[in-house]
Amino acid sequence: MDVGRTQWTADLEWVRTPRQTRSERTQTAVLDAAAALFAERGVDHASVSDIAARAGTSVGTIYHHFSDKQGLVFALFDRLAAELDATTADAVDPARWHGAGIADVLRGYLDFALDVGRTLPAFRIVSRAAAARDVGARELLEKLHRNIDEGVRALLLARAAEITHPARELAVDLVLDQIAAMLLVRLEPELRPSRLAELDDDAWIDETLHSALTHLGLTTD
Amino acid sequence: MDVGRTQWTADLEWVRTPRQTRSERTQTAVLDAAAALFAERGVDHASVSDIAARAGTSVGTIYHHFSDKQGLVFALFDRLAAELDATTADAVDPARWHGAGIADVLRGYLDFALDVGRTLPAFRIVSRAAAARDVGARELLEKLHRNIDEGVRALLLARAAEITHPARELAVDLVLDQIAAMLLVRLEPELRPSRLAELDDDAWIDETLHSALTHLGLTTD
DNA sequence: ATTATCTATAGATCTATAGATAATGC
DNA sequence: ATTATCTATAGATCTATAGATAATGC
Numbered sequence A, B: 001m002d003v004g005r006t007q008w009t010a011d012l013e014w015v016r017t018p019r020q021t022r023s024e025r026t027q028t029a030v031l032d033a034a035a036a037l038f039a040e041r042g043v044d045h046a047s048v049s050d051i052a053a054r055a056g057t058s059v060g061t062i063y064h065h066f067s068d069k070q071g072l073v074f075a076l077f078d079r080l081a082a083e084l085d086a087t088t089a090d091a092v093d094p095a096r097w098h099g100a101g102i103a104d105v106l107r108g109y110l111d112f113a114l115d116v117g118r119t120l121p122a123f124r125i126v127s128r129a130a131a132a133r134d135v136g137a138r139e140l141l142e143k144l145h146r147n148i149d150e151g152v153r154a155l156l157l158a159r160a161a162e163i164t165h166p167a168r169e170l171a172v173d174l175v176l177d178q179i180a181a182m183l184l185v186r187l188e189p190e191l192r193p194s195r196l197a198e199l200d201d202d203a204w205i206d207e208t209l210h211s212a213l214t215h216l217g218l219t220t221d
Numbered sequence C, D: 001a002t003t004a005t006c007t008a009t010a011g012a013t014c015t016a017t018a019g020a021t022a023a024t025g026c
Helices: A005-009 A021-041 A048-055 A059-065 A069-091 A102-119 A121-133 A135-157 A168-187 A201-216 B005-009 B021-041 B048-055 B059-065 B069-091 B102-119 B121-133 B135-157 B168-187 B201-216
Strands: none
Touching (some): A005 A135, A021 A059, A021 A121, A048 A059, A048 A069, A069 A121, A069 A135, A102 A121, A102 A135, A102 A168, A102 A201, A121 A135, A168 A201, A168 B168, A168 B201, A201 B201, B021 B059, B069 B102, B069 B121, B069 B135, B102 B121, B102 B135, B102 B201, B121 B135, B135 B168, B168 B201
């Protein structure tokens, strides 16, 4: 479940190692500002001096801490990935789901994913920008998604008795992919206008869940 | 089924009306070059002089024909939208589907959408850029999607006898949304890595189709 | 002494225009 | 005569650095 960040980050020097407490504060402020601006306007439309202004520091200081703008993007992605990975690891911990059925697990997943997606609006934008620029970032992103998928997949397959679909594993894979795609469109409606966008979260979750359960052929409906 | 382009384009002057045959050739060449470069690198990373070079013309000429870079984006979106709309209108013509069942219609839709999505790779990028910058473009894009959805929806509901799902219309809406989301992720894998990405088109269509038919509760399976 | 910060600016890039020259078609 | 094209460049913007000044902590 470890995301292996070290692989990607270890030998790279986008971020200066802080020697003073001040440094950490500044770096955090810069990353926060970047996250906000990137989420608002996208990476290309947020200039380094915009970020400096928002962080209450100067352009020179940003370049003292980060190798270049790309390094700032990577460092931010790294931070967001670590956050997401920690939250995920916690959410798919089997102990947490003791006694829960497939319907509970999937509902929990949908709930969780919507929540995280909205709490970290910068994640999708920054991860995409990083992945487009660097293979390591691309791999990290894939690993991250795989971790989530594997986690939920394990929870579902541990409850395979509930599934009547003849090809259980394939059915589970399809359902997970479908849910991921639905979540993407729900979180970023500008990608593809959806009729279901008008539903509120609860109704949307009910519909999506119902479809998934039907496909799996759940014994208890 | 008309997309109402006039609404958006009529009084706007992004494009100079051609007075010579030469003009049309040039405008076409510029739009073609822009489409290719935007699809390759995105709107922000394709400069006007890149486009001029690729089109075999000059920057000055581009600005003679188009109001500004944004106007070029809008004009291109308009052209792509018209293309897509014509293709769509043809594809969802009820006459074309005489004698076909729901499974045939959905398979045809999946096939068609994959094909068009790959033939016009610039469409998604350009439509997104245009929609992000202008309300009119946003509305046009929504109308376009609505046209596709309505077209397929009508074909399905005309075959409602095959559907055993208690709430037919809702079931159809959900299925259409799900398919749209799946198509998006299939056509742009960088948006969200998918396990099903490894399947070839035929297998992927089979899976997606099977899930949709199951949800609708098709009488003939 | 070292690290962090700021101001000022060089240098690159990109959008858009001015002005001169060439081609078109009534 | 009008329309289209090209070259050259102004002007804006943005990334990145140089160099001076201030704060930190062994």
